Amino acid sequence: MTDLIDILISASFWAAVIRIASPLILATMGELICERAGILNLGIEGIMVVGAFTGWLAVYQGMPLWGGVAVAMAAGMLFGLLHATLTIPFGLSQHVVGLGVTLLATSTSSFAYRLALPEVTSPPKIVPFQPLDVPVFSDIPFLGEVLFTQTAFTWFAFTVAVLVSLVLFRTPLGLAIRAAGENPSAVEAQGLSVTGLRMGAVIVGSGLMAMGGAFLTLSAFSSFFFEMVNGRGWICVALVVFGAWMPGKAALGAILFAAFDALQIRLQQTPLGADLPYQVFLMAPYVLSILALILMSRRAEVPAALMTAYNKGER
């Protein structure tokens, strides 16, 4: 018990929470935009792999770090375009297309990795984003270590969450995107293009997902390996539900999940960790997430037109 309290009051624990939450927040915002426009994007897991790989490769080939982020975003948008084209104008099943995009994106990444680096056995490293040492602020006890030793990419992720919230709820564009997810006919009747709005949302959302993936290679770890996304995409799909399709709540959910994750790593090193199989700890964040999901999402309001294709002029 005292171990647990020690962990919870340590600044390094909370710094880790923020760090682990960052890629989840980026990808969750991406998924949230797609779903608000009425499209379930199950390509998220694969698109994160693509982002992680392309971002890393670009930097490995000598591009600056932000250049790597931009490359990852562009690659994600490309897969987003594929997903959007199949699900929106063609109106194919969003589940099937999403899983297909995930499979395609994951295997394309590993194929390209083998092509690019045929003779490497251990994954090569790059120099990742470094912690931003904000003068004065980083000297504040506790808070300084938690908040002001993070990388610029983390700051970027949290800024994105705020921006997504502002755009969705404070601008005509956000209203139109939400309406496309609630009732596409209403959007059409007001002279807007449902196809355009939905495609835009899926493409931009996929770009964010890929940036979430790139965070893993460019900020968290410094090399690329195949299993690194490891179900984070699926967690983000759940986080959108957990957050009841609200950006703020979803970001909080990401932080909560990150806290469980950071906690289990640390608990493994306590005496308790010696007694229990380590798999129990690995499992804990997911089990707790499922419980939280059940508690939180019972009264959530799903976008009414989520997963319904819209074909203009059909009767």
Add this chain to the structure above:
Amino acid sequence: MTDKNAQAEEFVLRLDGISKRFGALTANSGISLGLRRGEVIALLGENGAGKTTLMNILFGHYVADEGTVEVFGEPLPPGNPRAALAAGVGMVHQHFTLADNLSVIDNITLGTESLWSRGNGRAAARARIKALSRDFGLAVHPDARVGSLSVGERQRVEILKALYRDARILILDEPTAVLTPQETDALFDTLRRAIAAGLSIIFISHKLHEVIAIADRCIVLRHGKVVGEVDTHSTDRAKLASMMVGGEIALPEAEARAPGPALLRLNHVSTRAKGTATGLRQVTLDLCSGQIIGLAGVSGNGQAALADLVSGLVRPDQGSIEIGGRQPIVWSPREALRHRIARIPEDRHKTGTISDFNLTENAVLEGYSCPPFSRRGWMNWRAAESFAKDIIAKYDVRCQGPAQRIRLLSGGNMQKLILGRVLEPTPKIILANQPVRGLDVGAIAYVHSRLIAARDAGAAVLLISEDLDEIQSLSDVIHVMSEGRLSPGFARGSMTAAELGLWMAGQGFEGGEDAA
């Protein structure tokens, strides 16, 4: 001034030679019409005559195969709702195009500002909506969630959407189908104010008295063609009806008969609300043999709960059901079927049939688990097919044969098959929920005459409908539902439509809120 300009002044809207085909079906064929400033024209026609298709072409939802649309003398690009809105055309759709989870103000301002702007803020929009509400008599709270509004209020939001965009031409597609008579009067008041403000209106309907009440000119469509144009001040309902149908149709007459014993009794039954659907509040009702019991009311006031209760899908939370003189131990759909309660479902596409099943399979959807259609757990398809063939012959179902998939049938033929499925086993109680919705006049007359025949053979018919005319012409006893409460029974002819309308609006019920 040239000739062309003079013409443009006369007509604010001209449709010229509009044709539209959906596969083999010709929905519109060479339709031309013009609308003058400050004028109300009515488009009259049966379901499927092509009224809605024509208006959807005008508004840009569909692209016409042939023909042109001119608004204020300028041609309108096809298939572009945005251009139609910009030209001043506003449309109030039959199925409202509103997002339920968004507020009134969000629904109205959606798409009125550039997507790449920050927006002008809600204060200005709210003030404008309030001013429009006041000027046109469209009371609705701008910040209310649309999902929480009544049907009448939602329609006001649809009209406000058009007015907010400065529409000069207003198209209303079957606007009164979902309104009480009083709400209809309020709508007509709004429309008169709009005309006074210089708008022009196209009013789509198949209700003759409304067309005569509001329109200056009436254009009658049949099978996608204009079959006549009349000045409504110099015509009457009978003339319009025969133009619409293309000949006289003998409407079935239901003569009053003495009721038999009560087959099903509900004693002070209450049920819980299910999601957004209203529950029942202390409903007491007798379904007597040889009687048509009409249930009037705006949809969503508990009719669905009552239908579910009678068909066994829902059990009473309070009160009791008595069937055949005793209370059933467990009330379930199986029990209801056992007591020979048959139902014509409200939505024949969703719950009445399985679209991809063929006619034989659909004909035995209810009786499939009983002999002769199945024995010892095996289907007897031969018996099922001969049953389907019987129905096809007796009820004049126009189809290729029992193996055809039912989705390929027209609404009227689909309904005839359902009717056969329901009536052939000679049920004791028939639950007819909106039995003629979306059917043409001929099919309506057929369904009604079959229901009357079933009544005369001793069945109790519970007729649920939003159409007061239908209720009044068929029912021996009329009850009105409002917010889950049931009015006392009114004998045939004892109430006018306006009096029933007051009950529909919730007036006259005892106890009010406490009755639950």
